[in-house]
Amino acid sequence: MDILYLLIPLSVVLVLLVGVVFWYALKSGQLEDLEGPALAIIADDDKPPAGR
Amino acid sequence: MCCPGCEAVAQAIAGRGLSDYYRLRDAVSGRMASTSADDRLPDDLSVYDSLALQSRFVREVAPEHVPDAAGPGPVQHEADLLLEGIRCTACVWLVEQTLARVPGVVRVDVNYASRRARVRWDSSRSPFSRLIAAVRAVGYRAWPFEASRAALIDRSERTAALWRLFVAGFGMMQVMMYALPVYIADAGSMSADIEQLMRWAGLVLTVPVMLYSAAPFFRGAWRDLQRRSLGMDVPVALGIGVAFAASAWSTLAGHGAVYFDSVAMFVFLLLAGRFLELLARQHAARALQHLARLVPETAHRITGGGSVETIPVALLKPGERVEVRPGETIPADGPLESAQAMVSEALLTGEARPVHKRSGAAMIGGSVNAGSPFTMRIERVGGETALSAIVRLMERATSERPRWLDLSQRAAGWFVIAILACALASGLAWAWIDSSRALWIAVSVLIVTCPCALSLALPVAMTVATGELARGGLVATRGHTIGSLAEATDVVFDKTGTLTLGRMGLLETVIFASRDTAGSLALAGTIGRGSEHPAARALAEAAEAAGICDPEESGDVRSEPGMGMEALIGGHRFRLGRAGFVAALHGLPAPVAWVHTRDTTVWLGDERGWIAAFRLGDRVRPGAGEAISILRAMGLRIHLLSGDDPAVAARLAAELVIAAVSGGATPAEKLAYVKALQHAGARVAMVGDGVNDAPVLAQADVSIALRGGSDLAQVRADAVLLSDSPMDLARAVRLAQCARAVVRQNLAWALGYNLIVLPLAFSGLVTPLIAGIGMSSSSLLVVLNALRLRARHGR
Numbered sequence: 120m121d122i123l124y125l126l127i128p129l130s131v132v133l134v135l136l137v138g139v140v141f142w143y144a145l146k147s148g149q150l151e152d153l154e155g156p157a158l159a160i161i162a163d164d165d166k167p168p169a170g171r
Numbered sequence: 172m173c174c175p176g177c178e179a180v181a182q183a184i185a186g187r188g189l190s191d192y193y194r195l196r197d198a199v200s201g202r203m204a205s206t207s208a209d210d211r212l213p214d215d216l217s218v219y220d221s222l223a224l225q226s227r228f229v230r231e232v233a234p235e236h237v238p239d240a241a242g243p244g245p246v247q248h249e250a251d252l253l254l255e256g257i258r259c260t261a262c263v264w265l266v267e268q269t270l271a272r273v274p275g276v277v278r279v280d281v282n283y284a285s286r287r288a289r290v291r292w293d294s295s296r297s298p299f300s301r302l303i304a305a306v307r308a309v310g311y312r313a314w315p316f317e318a319s320r321a322a323l324i325d326r327s328e329r330t331a332a333l334w335r336l337f338v339a340g341f342g343m344m345q346v347m348m349y350a351l352p353v354y355i356a357d358a359g360s361m362s363a364d365i366e367q368l369m370r371w372a373g374l375v376l377t378v379p380v381m382l383y384s385a386a387p388f389f390r391g392a393w394r395d396l397q398r399r400s401l402g403m404d405v406p407v408a409l410g411i412g413v414a415f416a417a418s419a420w421s422t423l424a425g426h427g428a429v430y431f432d433s434v435a436m437f438v439f440l441l442l443a444g445r446f447l448e449l450l451a452r453q454h455a456a457r458a459l460q461h462l463a464r465l466v467p468e469t470a471h472r473i474t475g476g477g478s479v480e481t482i483p484v485a486l487l488k489p490g491e492r493v494e495v496r497p498g499e500t501i502p503a504d505g506p507l508e509s510a511q512a513m514v515s516e517a518l519l520t521g522e523a524r525p526v527h528k529r530s531g532a533a534m535i536g537g538s539v540n541a542g543s544p545f546t547m548r549i550e551r552v553g554g555e556t557a558l559s560a561i562v563r564l565m566e567r568a569t570s571e572r573p574r575w576l577d578l579s580q581r582a583a584g585w586f587v588i589a590i591l592a593c594a595l596a597s598g599l600a601w602a603w604i605d606s607s608r609a610l611w612i613a614v615s616v617l618i619v620t621c622p623c624a625l626s627l628a629l630p631v632a633m634t635v636a637t638g639e640l641a642r643g644g645l646v647a648t649r650g651h652t653i654g655s656l657a658e659a660t661d662v663v664f665d666k667t668g669t670l671t672l673g674r675m676g677l678l679e680t681v682i683f684a685s686r687d688t689a690g691s692l693a694l695a696g697t698i699g700r701g702s703e704h705p706a707a708r709a710l711a712e713a714a715e716a717a718g719i720c721d722p723e724e725s726g727d728v729r730s731e732p733g734m735g736m737e738a739l740i741g742g743h744r745f746r747l748g749r750a751g752f753v754a755a756l757h758g759l760p761a762p763v764a765w766v767h768t769r770d771t772t773v774w775l776g777d778e779r780g781w782i783a784a785f786r787l788g789d790r791v792r793p794g795a796g797e798a799i800s801i802l803r804a805m806g807l808r809i810h811l812l813s814g815d816d817p818a819v820a821a822r823l824a825a826e827l828v829i830a831a832v833s834g835g836a837t838p839a840e841k842l843a844y845v846k847a848l849q850h851a852g853a854r855v856a857m858v859g860d861g862v863n864d865a866p867v868l869a870q871a872d873v874s875i876a877l878r879g880g881s882d883l884a885q886v887r888a889d890a891v892l893l894s895d896s897p898m899d900l901a902r903a904v905r906l907a908q909c910a911r912a913v914v915r916q917n918l919a920w921a922l923g924y925n926l927i928v929l930p931l932a933f934s935g936l937v938t939p940l941i942a943g944i945g946m947s948s949s950s951l952l953v954v955l956n957a958l959r960l961r962a963r964h965g966r
Contacts, residue, residue, distance in 0.1 A: 123365055127349070131372045134345045138338065138379075151282060 220298045228315040229299060232291060246295060247277060251316040252288040252302070254281070265309055273297050273305045287316055314469065314483055325453050332449050336442045339384035342376050343435035349373045350432035370422040373431035381415055385438045387445075401587035403623045406594070410617035411437050417610055428607070433939045437618060444947025448627070451954045470502035471495070473546060484552075491549050495540045503536040504557055505550035513542030564648040564891065583626040586925075590620045597933050608935060616932040619942035620925050623950040628917030632957040636910035639961055644894030645875070645903040652889045655873035656907035658854045662802055663810040663845060665859035665867060669877060670811070670823060670897065675705045675771070676790035677713035683762055683781040691783035692717060695775050698738040698747045701728055706773050707736065707747070709787050735773075745777050753781070791826060798897035799827050802904060808853070812841050841867045858900065859888070875900065909960055917953045924949050 144150060229250045254266060263281045266288060270279040275296030281288045290302055299315075306313040349369040352361065388411065391404030414434045421427030470487055471479045471494040479494055484502045487493070492508065495501055501514065513525040516538040525541035528534065534547050537558045553559065598613030636653050640646070647653060664670055680688050696714025699707030727739040735748010737756075746753045750761045753776040761774070762781055771787045799809055810831040813820040817834030824832035833844060845867055848855050857871030868874035868888055876888035877895050892900055928945060931937050937945070 120362070120365070124368065127365075127368050127372050130345070130348075131375050134341065134376060135379075138341060141337075142334075148280075 220300050225299060229294075246293070247291055248294045248299075249289065249291045250299065250302075252290060252306070252313040253316040254286050254288055254306070255312040255314070257281075257286050257311065262311065266306060266311055269305050269309050270302060273301055276302070288313070312481070328449065329453070332442070332446045335384040335387070336439070336446050339380050339435060339439040339442050342380040342384070343432070343439045346373045346376050346380075346432045346435045349376075350429075367422075367425060370429050370431075373429060374419060374422050377415065377418075377431040377435055380435050380438050381411070384442060385411055388438075388441070401584045401591075403583060403587065403621050403626050405587055406590050406617040406621050407441060409591070409594075410614045413610070413617075414614050430611070430939075437939065437943045440943035440947050441618075444623075444951050447951055448954050451631070451958055467500040467502055487549050487552050489549055489552060492546055493549060494544060494546050496544045497540055497542065499540050501534050501536050501538050501540065501547070503549050503552045504555075505534060505548045507532050507534050507545060507547050509545035509547070512540065512545040515539045515541040561646055561891070561893070564646055583622045586622040586625060590617065590622070593620070593929060593933065601935065611939065612932065612935045615935075615937045615939055615942040616929070618939070619928050619932045619937050619945050621946050622921065622925065623946065624921035624924065624953045625918070627950050627953050628921050629914055631954050632910050632913045632917060632960065635957045635960045636906060636913075639906055640890075640903055643902050643906065644892060644896065644899040646891045646893060647889070648891060649889045652873060653907045653910055655854070655889065656856060656904055657911035659807065659856035659873060659904065661808045661810060661848055661853040662856045662858065662904075663812055663848070663871065664829075665812050665841065665857055666814065668860065669858045670792055670795045670827065671789045672792055675709040675787050677709055677785055678788050678790065679786040680783055681786075682783045684779075684783070686782055688783075689717065691775060692785075694740075694745065695747055695773070695783070695785060697740070698728060698736055698745060698775075702730060702736060704730075706771055706787055710747075710773065710785060743777050745775065745782075747773060747775050750774050757781075791823065792895070792897055794896055794898035796827050798901040799829065801898075801901040805901075805905065805908070807904070810844075810848075812836050812844055814838075814841075838867065842870055845870050856904075858892075906960070913957055913960055917956055920956070921949070921953060 229248050232247050232249045257263060257266070267279050267281045270276055270288065270290055273292070275293035276290060277293065278291040279288060288306075292302065303313050303315075349372045353366055353369055356366075385408075388404050388408045391402060392408035395402035395405055411434055414430055414437070417427075418429040418431050418434065421429050467484060469481050470484050472482050472487065473479055473492040473494055487503055489505075493502060495512075507528050507530055510530050512528045512532075512534075514528060514534065515525045516535060535558065536556045551557075594613045594616040597616050598609050601609035601612045633653060637647050640653070677692075680692060682688055682691055684691075686694070692710070692714050695710045699710040702708065702711075728736055729738070730736045731748070731752065734752040735746055738745045738747070744756065746756045750772070753774040754761060756776055757778055757780050759780050762784075773785045773787060775782045775785070803809060808831065809829050811820060811824050811827075811829045811833070813823075813832075813834050814836055815834055820832055820834030824830075833840075836844065845855050845857065849870075849872070855871045855873075857868050857874045858877070859868050859874065860877055865887055868876070873890070874888040875890045875892055878891060878893050890903075892903075924945075928937065932942065
């Protein structure tokens, strides 16, 4: 039973963490273009473009 | 070679002996590359650098650190570009790389799915036009993307609401996990420490729900209190606030009951109801916004040299000529230059059938080319167009708060006071009976009886009805229009021109010779086709409309001003015109065609004698008779007030079966007529042309103006009938009556719901779950009922 003293607070932290991660993903626009990045990985742009 | 992909393609081309491709390609694209070198800009792009234009799509942003520059640029700007020609990720890559190499560009994000590029750059190092030029240089086209403001607001509202709902739902599920063991545990089987831990966990997860998800309720309640009024947010905020505070106190004190699960669930259910309601509201409001979005992004301008170039509509100037291709939207107002065109003004007037326009006819921005390509001259752009005048009128209507709306808000305020008193009373009463349930019953009373439905009942129905009317061709310009229209008992048509077309048309044909009616008309149409005279035009149009005009046949036509026309067809001489002019050809006396007529009569004859006579005059608008019988069937009295000749008015009234008719009326007499009707208890809806007779229109309870070529900005009426079709008027009246019925149903439901639910909550029969669901579904039902207006008249 003692393990509950750890697990219950841990579950609270996890819930908050999941919420924050999802919020971050949405906020940073990761869900806006679901197609482009998958194909962009094929593009060979080893040289960083000027200005970046 | 730019990448291994290109290299592979190049090898494949060369390997198959197709190297000529490069020679041909360079011959074409070399010219393009030389004109769009980095530093030189095509002239037409420099217009993008005007600050007035830029303010519409360029945003100033906080400077971001640039790795290779000495420090952050002084001013950074961000703009969205709409890209044309993007087909694959290689294109995205190319555009991205090209833009990133423009001096001063800090960041480029190309969205493959939406074909948009967001560019952030240091505007002191590169003007905006250079970005566009750079994209063009590699063979793509870019336009500044200007998202509609309303769409952006809608979107952000929706996202925020969805987030609040998500947090509340997530919190609710997790809090329930901590609450369940406490509910099902037998007394003593759970140690006090664990139970306390569960409470704390519930508290921690309910805090974000309260602070973030429930924030709109608290904010709304606070705003209401500041304005010393009581809105519908007050009881909700009080209910969840009290429940949360009591639970938090129990947690801190370490004893007493906690209800975090119920609080989170309340918030979730209330938010779910509001979210659905928001979607429904935005859906309804879209009908109003769709007009503003009719103007296309780009137009095809015809340059001085005769070539066609694509430019953003914002850059169009009066006096320029544009080409409109089939299926495209006309970018601005102006006269038609091509000989003829078929345009669909459906989105403006609700009339789906394409309209035939001749050279010089006014083209309205926002209508669609339904025929072959045509050119037109631009006369009015931007805010001066008919479309933006309509949008402004509609905005005025929606921003005006009708009297009864204020009334219903005030009623809701009193309602809230009653609810607060009831909640307090029930709390005190139950404190005597069973103190453990007192708090919950008080909270349930607060939530379940919230008059959300009551305060939604009117505005939602009005928004839907206004949008629906606009789709049907009637634009309400005042807040009270729909209400007054629904209450109208008498419809007064001011002027005969509201029921007739106002131009000459063929009324009747009499034949004298062996030719039949159709043959005579075809002949007259053929002769009259080339003329600009209204009578000849009317005959040509009638023949065309009947489909009996032979487009191939055309004789040698000579016109005799003031007399008529003479034509040589198939070796015979024909004359069309005045009786004397035609008689001169054969010398026979004119037969009797009509005994009494004030209409124009046009005669047709050849060398052998009379062929036919055509009676021409003002024709009744199509659908006018049907519209009037529908209006009469709805119980409205129809009047015709006309300044015209009493005989003309009487004949029109007889044709349309209007009993109350008064011809030759002066404006003062019209005013007296309307006042007399109102004195007898009638609610008068006046249909006029909207510019003249302002006092009569103002005296009427609701006035409707026909578009009829009058300047929309000058219209003083309560509504404008864009389609000019009497049928749409009848439909509008019916819709207004339906809207009134819906409002009544909504009010009845909202009041009935509260009256039934209050005693139940008072007696403790309503659990928090039922309270939450009941209140949400009640306001949702009101919204859905209003949306029914749309379905019933929906196209």
